Amino acid sequence: MDYIQIAFSFTSIQEYQKDLLIAELADIGFDTFEDTTTGFDAFMIANQFNESALNEVLMGFGDELQYTYLINEIEPQNWNEEWEKNFSPLIINEDCYVRATFHEQQPQYQYEIVIDPKMAFGTGHHQTTTMMMQYILEIEVQDKVVLDMGAGTGILGILAAKRGAKEIIAIDNDEVCYRSAIENAALNNITNLTSLCGSKEAIPAVDFDLILANINRNILLDQIASYAAVLKNKGTILFSGFYEEPDLEMIRIHCGDFGLTYVDHKKIGDWVAARFLTI
Known part of the structure; x- marks a missing residue:
């Protein structure tokens, strides 16, 4: 593509x-x-x-x-070459090391994630992905059933798996991302991540403990109702891909219509990630 x-x-x-x-x-x-x-x-x-x-x-x-x-x-070939030239290793919260297949291992870190980005988005370098990873490192993930929407490379679901998530469903409407998540899960020896190609219609009828959605404001506003429908009581949603003004307030209000309560948010530069809970 x-x-x-x-x-x-x-x-x-x-x-x-x-x-x-x-x-x-x-x-x-x-x-x-x-x-x-x-x-x-x-x-x-x-x-x-x-x-x-x-x-x-x-x-x-x-x-x-x-x-x-x-x-x-x-073209896809040139895009891949650009990724290789610009993809440097990344450290998140001092205990998660993200590298490409052509970088050396760093076993001193608690979590090491290997990403072959190809054309799919999500290496941790963008502020939105970084903040989502920070949240995943900070919250309880052990034994959770996780939905990763707009999964891209699958990096968020992979980190959730490494932190003990029970099952991860990763969904992206781009076939390249769908395949990339499968390949990157295999690179990281993750066996409990299922990658699906589609949008909100692809969300299975499963009760999720944690939903990750790093997309953009308009898509989030369109899909919040679908997320709320499959989120367990006392479940958590992490959103990113938007700005503090005016996006965060728009998302907060819309979430309130579906029983989702704002908890807090992170900000790097102009980008925001926010946490919501069901009551």
Whole structure:
């Protein structure tokens, strides 16, 4: 599957303007953003790209921004090479070591996760994944039944398994991610992770103790009802993939409609991860 890269360059841009632009790009399907020396790059699956929608977003800023952008189609082979060049080992909370297959082992860490990212998102480097992993390391996971929505590489489910989760269902609507989660589970000798290809309709009729959803605001708002329907009493949901303003309050209010209570949240840069419980 090919990806579209929009490489933005700005004459000048304020941080709040950048945040607003990224938020609106996320609303039309862009799901990964990387800072560059002149601006940032935005990525999405090629067959979901709509240039008219992009132009509508940009027109909404009028003359506030002075920018240029280039549209590049990234083939899977080139994407993989880019991951290899930029994927450095990562340490989370001082006791979880994330590495690629081409890095050396570091057995001194309590949890070591091996990720072959291919084209799937989720290596721990993005702030949202980092915060979700921090939560998983901090909460009780032993013997829990876990749902990982928007699983990407499967890294969150793999960490949950290493922390003693009983069963993990990992779901992603991208076939590359579906296969990647299977392969990465095998790399980490995880045998209790099941990877499914689909969206909320693929959620099985299982009572989950813990739900992980690192996606984006609009998808989360659409799927919260589905999550609440399969979450046990006193179950936990961890959300990420959105901003503190205005996204967190929107999600908090919507969760309240389905009996989910806000507990706390983490923030790195402009990104947020939040914890909710059923009463």
